[in-house]
Amino acid sequence: MRVGVGVPPKGARGSGIANVVSAMTTEPWIGLAPDGRPTERVIRAWSVDEAGTTVRLKIRNDVRFHDGTLLTPQIAAEVMHATFSAPAPESASYAAVRSVKATGDDTVELQLSEPNSFLLTDLSLASVTLPEEKAEAGAFQVVTADDKQKKFDLKAFPSYYRGRPALDGIVVTQYPTQRNAWAALMRGDIDMLYDIRREAVDFVKAETTVQTYSFERPYANLLVFNVRHPVLKNVEVRRALSESLDKATLVAEGLRGRGRPADGPLVPEHWAYSPPAHPYVFNPAAAAARFEAAGLPVRAPKSGRMPSRFAFTCLVFADDTRFERLALLVQKQLANVGVDMTLQPVPQNQLMTRLPAGDFDAFLLEVAGRSLSWLDRFWNSRDNSFFDSGYTAADKAIERVRLARSEEQVRAEVADFLQIMHDDPPAVFLAWQETTRAVSRKFEVSAEPGRDIVPNAWSWRPAAR
Amino acid sequence: MRRITSRFVLLIATAAVLPLVVYGYVSIDSLRSGTGDSIREGNRKVAAQVAEQIGMYLRHNTRVLQSLGAELGATGLEPWQQERILKDHVLDFPEFKEITVFDQASRPTATSAIGTTRLSVPEAALRRADKPYMAPLNFDDDLLPTTTIAVPLAKPDGQPAWLVGEIALEELWKMVDQIKVGRTGFALIIGEDRRLIAHGNPDEKRHIADIKQARAREEIQFAGEFRSRHEPYKEYRNDDGERLMAVAAALNDPDWTVIVEQPTAEALAPARTIERQLFGAIVIALLITVALGYLWGRTFIQRIFALTRVTRSIAEGKLETRVTLTGQDEIRELGDAFNSMADRLVELQEDIRKQERQVMFGRIAAGLVHDLSHPIQNIGNSCKLILKMWEDAEYRDTFRRMVEREMQVVKRVLEDLQNIAKPIPLERFPIELNRSVGESIEAMQPLAETAGITLRAELSSDPLYVEGDLFALGRVYRNLVVNAIQATAPGGLVVAAVQSAGDRVQVRVYDTGCGIPADRLQAVFEDFVTTKRRGLGLGLAITRKIVEQLGGKISVASEVGKGTTFVIDFPRTSARPMAQAAG
Numbered sequence A: 001m002r003v004g005v006g007v008p009p010k011g012a013r014g015s016g017i018a019n020v021v022s023a024m025t026t027e028p029w030i031g032l033a034p035d036g037r038p039t040e041r042v043i044r045a046w047s048v049d050e051a052g053t054t055v056r057l058k059i060r061n062d063v064r065f066h067d068g069t070l071l072t073p074q075i076a077a078e079v080m081h082a083t084f085s086a087p088a089p090e091s092a093s094y095a096a097v098r099s100v101k102a103t104g105d106d107t108v109e110l111q112l113s114e115p116n117s118f119l120l121t122d123l124s125l126a127s128v129t130l131p132e133e134k135a136e137a138g139a140f141q142v143v144t145a146d147d148k149q150k151k152f153d154l155k156a157f158p159s160y161y162r163g164r165p166a167l168d169g170i171v172v173t174q175y176p177t178q179r180n181a182w183a184a185l186m187r188g189d190i191d192m193l194y195d196i197r198r199e200a201v202d203f204v205k206a207e208t209t210v211q212t213y214s215f216e217r218p219y220a221n222l223l224v225f226n227v228r229h230p231v232l233k234n235v236e237v238r239r240a241l242s243e244s245l246d247k248a249t250l251v252a253e254g255l256r257g258r259g260r261p262a263d264g265p266l267v268p269e270h271w272a273y274s275p276p277a278h279p280y281v282f283n284p285a286a287a288a289a290r291f292e293a294a295g296l297p298v299r300a301p302k303s304g305r306m307p308s309r310f311a312f313t314c315l316v317f318a319d320d321t322r323f324e325r326l327a328l329l330v331q332k333q334l335a336n337v338g339v340d341m342t343l344q345p346v347p348q349n350q351l352m353t354r355l356p357a358g359d360f361d362a363f364l365l366e367v368a369g370r371s372l373s374w375l376d377r378f379w380n381s382r383d384n385s386f387f388d389s390g391y392t393a394a395d396k397a398i399e400r401v402r403l404a405r406s407e408e409q410v411r412a413e414v415a416d417f418l419q420i421m422h423d424d425p426p427a428v429f430l431a432w433q434e435t436t437r438a439v440s441r442k443f444e445v446s447a448e449p450g451r452d453i454v455p456n457a458w459s460w461r462p463a464a465r
Numbered sequence B: 001m002r003r004i005t006s007r008f009v010l011l012i013a014t015a016a017v018l019p020l021v022v023y024g025y026v027s028i029d030s031l032r033s034g035t036g037d038s039i040r041e042g043n044r045k046v047a048a049q050v051a052e053q054i055g056m057y058l059r060h061n062t063r064v065l066q067s068l069g070a071e072l073g074a075t076g077l078e079p080w081q082q083e084r085i086l087k088d089h090v091l092d093f094p095e096f097k098e099i100t101v102f103d104q105a106s107r108p109t110a111t112s113a114i115g116t117t118r119l120s121v122p123e124a125a126l127r128r129a130d131k132p133y134m135a136p137l138n139f140d141d142d143l144l145p146t147t148t149i150a151v152p153l154a155k156p157d158g159q160p161a162w163l164v165g166e167i168a169l170e171e172l173w174k175m176v177d178q179i180k181v182g183r184t185g186f187a188l189i190i191g192e193d194r195r196l197i198a199h200g201n202p203d204e205k206r207h208i209a210d211i212k213q214a215r216a217r218e219e220i221q222f223a224g225e226f227r228s229r230h231e232p233y234k235e236y237r238n239d240d241g242e243r244l245m246a247v248a249a250a251l252n253d254p255d256w257t258v259i260v261e262q263p264t265a266e267a268l269a270p271a272r273t274i275e276r277q278l279f280g281a282i283v284i285a286l287l288i289t290v291a292l293g294y295l296w297g298r299t300f301i302q303r304i305f306a307l308t309r310v311t312r313s314i315a316e317g318k319l320e321t322r323v324t325l326t327g328q329d330e331i332r333e334l335g336d337a338f339n340s341m342a343d344r345l346v347e348l349q350e351d352i353r354k355q356e357r358q359v360m361f362g363r364i365a366a367g368l369v370h371d372l373s374h375p376i377q378n379i380g381n382s383c384k385l386i387l388k389m390w391e392d393a394e395y396r397d398t399f400r401r402m403v404e405r406e407m408q409v410v411k412r413v414l415e416d417l418q419n420i421a422k423p424i425p426l427e428r429f430p431i432e433l434n435r436s437v438g439e440s441i442e443a444m445q446p447l448a449e450t451a452g453i454t455l456r457a458e459l460s461s462d463p464l465y466v467e468g469d470l471f472a473l474g475r476v477y478r479n480l481v482v483n484a485i486q487a488t489a490p491g492g493l494v495v496a497a498v499q500s501a502g503d504r505v506q507v508r509v510y511d512t513g514c515g516i517p518a519d520r521l522q523a524v525f526e527d528f529v530t531t532k533r534r535g536l537g538l539g540l541a542i543t544r545k546i547v548e549q550l551g552g553k554i555s556v557a558s559e560v561g562k563g564t565t566f567v568i569d570f571p572r573t574s575a576r577p578m579a580q581a582a583g
Helices: A017-025 A073-084 A092-096 A180-185 A198-206 A235-244 A248-253 A284-293 A322-338 A348-357 A372-379 A395-403 A407-423 A455-459 B002-072 B079-092 B124-128 B169-177 B211-216 B218-231 B267-316 B330-388 B393-421 B433-443 B445-451 B469-489 B538-547 B578-582
Strands: A002-007 A030-032 A038-040 A043-048 A054-059 A097-103 A107-112 A140-145 A151-156 A169-175 A209-227 A259-261 A312-318 A339-346 A361-368 A427-440 B096-102 B108-111 B145-153 B160-167 B183-191 B196-199 B231-239 B243-249 B255-262 B429-432 B454-458 B465-468 B493-501 B504-511 B551-559 B564-569
Touching: A002 A017, A002 A180, A017 A140, A017 A151, A017 A169, A017 A455, A030 A455, A030 B160, A030 B465, A038 A043, A043 B465, A073 A092, A073 A107, A097 B124, A169 A180, A180 A198, A180 B255, A198 A209, A198 A427, A198 B469, A209 A235, A209 A259, A209 A322, A235 A284, A235 A427, A248 A259, A248 A322, A248 A427, A248 B196, A248 B493, A312 A322, A312 A348, A322 A361, A322 B079, A339 A348, A339 B218, A339 B551, A361 A372, A372 A395, A372 A407, A372 B538, A395 A407, B002 B079, B002 B096, B002 B145, B002 B160, B002 B183, B002 B243, B002 B255, B079 B096, B079 B108, B145 B169, B160 B169, B169 B183, B169 B196, B183 B218, B183 B493, B218 B231, B218 B243, B243 B504, B267 B330, B330 B393, B393 B538, B433 B445, B433 B454, B433 B465, B433 B469, B433 B493, B433 B504, B445 B469, B465 B469, B465 B564, B469 B493, B469 B504, B469 B538, B469 B564, B538 B551
Parallel strands: A002 A169, A312 A339, A312 A361, B454 B493
Antiparallel strands: A030 A038, A043 A054, A054 A107, A097 A107, A140 A151, A151 A169, A209 A361, A209 A427, A259 A427, B096 B108, B096 B160, B145 B160, B183 B196, B183 B255, B231 B243, B243 B255, B429 B465, B493 B504, B504 B564, B551 B564
């Protein structure tokens, strides 16, 4: 099978050839269900003691690395130890792990310094990789990769623990743009298009030689505020901004209907999700009233600017046509209530410098929202390395979520956290977005409704004639 | 023999069906040619409408830019206002991906883009500063078409400026996708450089991105022919070998060609359906006509058949058979006449029978009188004498012998009469024919000598056995030989010959007598037929009866003045007489 991947828009996460290859060649310790609960993968069972500081993980005994090494509890403990003690660990929860040791024939025991409800789900981010040999344990293994990482040849790993993949190999090719990749699909140069542009989805869906698979990505488009901004620090202003935006229109026109409005940082399907008590609804009049009450009437314009209540700059990824239309719509809707938002396109490298430095008024971004640890990563000022918005209102709440020791407790603390995020919004959560993949009908793909097909690449097979 | 039924059906078929078939052929032919023309014309109008719609779409976009330009150009708006308007337009008109205002030096002054504009003023637009300009389609690296439209802006200072908009051809595609002809007919657009721009068939869109393949395609060639030779119609095959009917229409600005394709089979399906229906109707009409003709003709002909059957029945001797015909026509009259004829025939037959019975009775009576009067006369005379000569013992003995002899004659005559009416009781034993014939001939030598005739037996060298009654066969030989002697003049010859004939045995009795006339030859075996002055004429009848009861056949051949030959043949038997078998 030939997979085509367009270089992702700068602001898009979870895309790009690296992610595709990683999804096919690596194996996570644990899986995540659509509701955010951990599911068995290499770790087939787990338990946490009452204190929440001892985590016992049962390891499968039939997992092999690409170099043939059999995964034993001892090796598993070594790999985990390397992961947890990496200089820049993927997840902040790893810091809670004091020790890792193999006990028994199939068990690895983690001792934590304190309870951490994020740790198990964070294991879904860590791959089972032999640290020195760099050997992975996924369904496919890399045979060749060109020096600029624009093309990867993968072959099936016969000893994959879930079964030898039916496909003998996969070639993953990067194209300069998603549009290029789409053209390659049209020409028949590739069998699968990893991401289809929103404008192209309807055309691709109509083709009878191709099957499309749409699912909602657990990434929210949001307008994040720097709460240190002289105006944006006012919670009423941020509430008014939330009421100024017609999310339904943003989805319909900005995302071409491929998504749904968001009301918070956590996907509604998450098991711990609870809706806000009084969600914000599009109400320009109410927003205007809030602005007025906050002492922000519409004033005469400064030179070259529109009359406005206040102005701020919103950073967006430069050359990212995906966000362009959404950004324009947000700008227009805010302009309708007298808020002058200037869109400033910024290259990715500059953005990655300015955001953590807090050098922004606001920015338009997409942020993951499938697991609770991501909430901690983005909305806990202590752990957030992506941006410094100055927001601390939810710190304690997310800490309580992290320290919760039971599902009931987690659910209660998450509800509290979400309410805080609603009442004192650090951002306007605009929409959860849908993405679509396309696969030639020459291949049969096992697809669960509403879920990404790539994690099941090991089960894809040529279509029966 | 050509049956009247077939002729009748042929008549009906020729009179009624032939015109129907001719009409059907002409209709179907007209339908085919007319349908093809009307479909092509209909599709051509669709293509022309599509071309008009696309032209309107492109002109609409140009007008949108022009009105936008008017809004921007002469109203002295501030840049942020211009940008607001441009952005609103991009949001309101999804086909515009970006719109940018350029000053007279072609520098961007306001744009809908978030960052730096991607657009520039086309060189060709600069050369025609007073008119909107649409750039040729730009096929970039991804081989998907885009284009830009540039409209001049009237600036307050009179210096020309430009408003340039980038149009997403995907929106044009959606227009083309909505155009359907029938179930599987699509529209497509060929650009001015003979490149496929849009295709309504989702499975064919890939050719837009595959420029090498696209150039070689039939549609592209058709577009070229249309433009150069103004041929608006063509048929060709697609990649699957399916025949397509294509029509073209021109878009003049830009020089695009709109083609509407429809599978020929689908386009002509309604006509084909009508053809089949028409053909079916003709066939049904033909069958109905033939069936009706056959049924009606059969009704008519059945009466003739009935008449024929009755005629045959009467010919077989069933004179009581009559025909019953319905109707009030000449056939009915014929039937009535036939019945009358049959009635008369019965009457005549009865009359003839009466006459024959009378003749027969007369002959029998005469024969009986003749055969019995002599013995009865002799007995009467002798009775008279015995009264006188009773005392004479010698005469009494003579009288007894005479009475016995004459009574035998009477008895024989009565037996003959009796035997002709019913089967003669016969015994069947294997007998050797040479011996039985030889013995009979031996016994009749005195009679032959008396008549002065040579009588001889010609026997076969090998014994020949048949199943027969010795005494009955003796009578047969005597009848034939006696008849032969009686018919032969003195000095003549009578021969009885025995010979083998395959699995049968023949006995031939032939003479050199006077012969039997041909007209009487077949009647010689009939009862009471005789050429003699005396007798009932039962001899040969009884002879034939005996032969046939023994499983044999008898025939006669004769020539007047030369003689007669009787031939008897019996089936040979492998059985042997008991004495021989035991021996």
